[in-house]
Amino acid sequence: MNLSFWERNxxxxxxxVVVIGSGIVGLNAALALKKKNRQLRVxxxxxxxxxxxxxxxxxxxxxxxSPSELLEDLKNTSENEVFRLVEKRxxxxxxxxxxxxxxxxxLHNWGGYEVFDSSKRFSECNARLSYxxxxxxxxxxxxxxxxxxxxxxxxxxxxxxxxxILNTAESQIDTGKMIAALISKARSSGIEIMNGFEVREINDxxxxxxxxxxxxxxxxxxxxxxxxxxxxxxxxxxYAVEPARAQVLITSPIANLKLKGTFHYDNGYYYFRNIxxxxxxGGGRNLDxxxxxxxxxxxxxLVQEKLEELLKTTILPGQKYSIDMRWSGIMGVxxxxxxxxxxxxxxxxxAVRMGxxxxxxxxxxxxxxAQLVSDSL
Numbered sequence: 292m293n294l295s296f297w298e299r300n301x302x303x304x305x306x307x308v309v310v311i312g313s314g315i316v317g318l319n320a321a322l323a324l325k326k327k328n329r330q331l332r333v334x335x336x337x338x339x340x341x342x343x344x345x346x347x348x349x350x351x352x353x354x355x356x357s358p359s360e361l362l363e364d365l366k367n368t369s370e371n372e373v374f375r376l377v378e379k380r381x382x383x384x385x386x387x388x389x390x391x392x393x394x395x396x397x398l399h400n401w402g403g404y405e406v407f408d409s410s411k412r413f414s415e416c417n418a419r420l421s422y423x424x425x426x427x428x429x430x431x432x433x434x435x436x437x438x439x440x441x442x443x444x445x446x447x448x449x450x451x452x453x454x455x456i457l458n459t460a461e462s463q464i465d466t467g468k469m470i471a472a473l474i475s476k477a478r479s480s481g482i483e484i485m486n487g488f489e490v491r492e493i494n495d496x497x498x499x500x501x502x503x504x505x506x507x508x509x510x511x512x513x514x515x516x517x518x519x520x521x522x523x524x525x526x527x528x529x530y531a532v533e534p535a536r537a538q539v540l541i542t543s544p545i546a547n548l549k550l551k552g553t554f555h556y557d558n559g560y561y562y563f564r565n566i567x568x569x570x571x572x573g574g575g576r577n578l579d580x581x582x583x584x585x586x587x588x589x590x591x592x593l594v595q596e597k598l599e600e601l602l603k604t605t606i607l608p609g610q611k612y613s614i615d616m617r618w619s620g621i622m623g624v625x626x627x628x629x630x631x632x633x634x635x636x637x638x639x640x641x642a643v644r645m646g647x648x649x650x651x652x653x654x655x656x657x658x659x660x661a662q663l664v665s666d667s668l
Contacts (some may be wrong), residue, residue: 292506302485304334304646306512308664311490311526313337314346315649316642317518318473319390320664321482327665333482334510336502338489341638344520345649347470350539350553350562350573353387353398353462355380355651357405357516357555358416358423358437361491362629368425369628371484376628378430380651383464387654391472396464401552402460404440406452412558413454420456436460448549450608453635463553463564464650493517493526493639514664520623520656522586523643531625532644538594539573539621541566542602542612550606560588561598563606569615570607572598588619622647632659640664 294303308324310317313335321333341347347609355377356364364373388398420437427436440457477484489505502510517526521534545568553564561574568604575594576583583589595617602612625631628646635641642660645652 292497292508292510298522302483303508303510306334306510307668308333308514308516309500309510309512310516310518311493311502312342312344312518312522313474313486314342314482314518315387315469315515315647315653316520316645316657316660318470318477319654320518320660321477321492321657322390322473322514323658323661324664325480325482327661329481334512335477335482335484336488336490336510337484337486337612340486342470343621344522345537345622345645346653347466348539348618349466349537349622349650350564350571351464351466351566351650352471352553352562352564353384353464353650354403354458354553355461355553355590356454357403357408357458357559358420358522359405359558360555361413361423362416362419362550363558368627372629374426374430375455377427378559379655380648381430381460383652383655384650386658387650388467388501390654391392391469391476395472396469398462400460400462400463403458403553405456405555406444406449407454407456407459408451410453413456415458417454427637431460433460448608448610451605461553461665462550465566466650468615471517495636495638497637505531506618514667515640516660516664517635517641517643518660520643520645521621523623523641524586527641527643530631530641530643532623532631533584533625535622535624535647536583536585536587536589536619536667537573537622537647538575538583538598538617539571540595540598540614540617541572542570542607543615544568545570545610545612547590554593556601561601570602570612572602572606574598584624586621588621590617590619622649630656632656632663634663634667637667640667
């Protein structure tokens with residue numbers, strides 16, 4: 292593609308920092324850079340009309356770890372690391388709320404629940420609640436964050452659910468409104484956002500970086516931040532991050548819907564929540580992990596049929612509803628849950644592998660990447 296003199300000089304020259312990816316991490320990185328130095332020329336490149344990965348496609352859980360998830364992590368990771376990660380998630384959520392405001396992101400603290408169809412798994416978690424609460428209290432600033440909520444099962448109308456644990460500090464947000472607000476804030480801060488720019492090559496000259504698009508447009512910049520999360524392998528082939536597809540559906544409005552809050556089921560492989568009087572339900576990646584570890588968007592009958600079955604038999608038994616929409620998002624996961632925020636070279640930096648917790652940690656991860664870049668300039 293041949294640019295005009297005007298286009299080249301106006302849109303693609305004299306860039307200080309290029310951020311690849313306009314999700315929660317990329318936009319927060321750009322905002323943090325402009326906050327540190329308003330003279331920097333920062334541009335965010337996005338291959339799609341909207342963020343392509345998971346930022347505006349996820350379920351909108353403002354969470355930091357269900358009991359079963361944290362106990363599973365403790366089997367493979369030190370106590371220190373597990374609760375340090377919980378603290379980072381919590382601080383990230385507080386930062387997101389401070390940056391955009393609770394009303395803007397439609398935050399509701401209706402609580403989060405872990406539901407169990409197995410008494411054995413519940414007993415294992417319930418026996419450790421006091422331990423978890425002891426370690427989480429100084430982080431959250433609240434005692435007894437996790438509580439037995441078995442008495443509320445009937446009020447939600449569930450079937451085949453035997454036990455339930457409440458997380459009093461878990462909330463839900465509208466991720467569409469979150470991304471829209473971040474884009475608006477970025478543009479009002481003087482950050483350029485270019486959609487439809489698919490990066491094909493990143494060439495490091497040692498002093499600066501050359502970015503080439505799929506249609507041959509070249510941008511030269513002093514620094515680059517790769518914030519593509521689940522799509523990071525294209526640019527970071529040696530890094531321990533791989534894509535993970537999450538499939539989701541949402542119901543039609545349901546009269547007198549009893550369900551309110553966010554819910555985790557089957558060790559977090561399934562998750563659901565209310566959106567007004569609708570139910571969003573996602574997960575099922577564990578049904579075929581190999582096939583779902585992909586960067587390709589799409590739906591499979593295996594996962595979608597399981598989601599519909601659980602809705603009908605367990606979550607909304609006897610309720611009248613239809614499925615209004617289905618979609619998928621791409622997360623970035625790896626052998627450990629800690630995000631990768633580090634220099635790739637003197638001019639290229641990365642902020643990837645959110646591990647399905649982008650809403651919680653994305654703001655802080657973006658800020659950390661911005662600090663690394665700022666220190667290098």
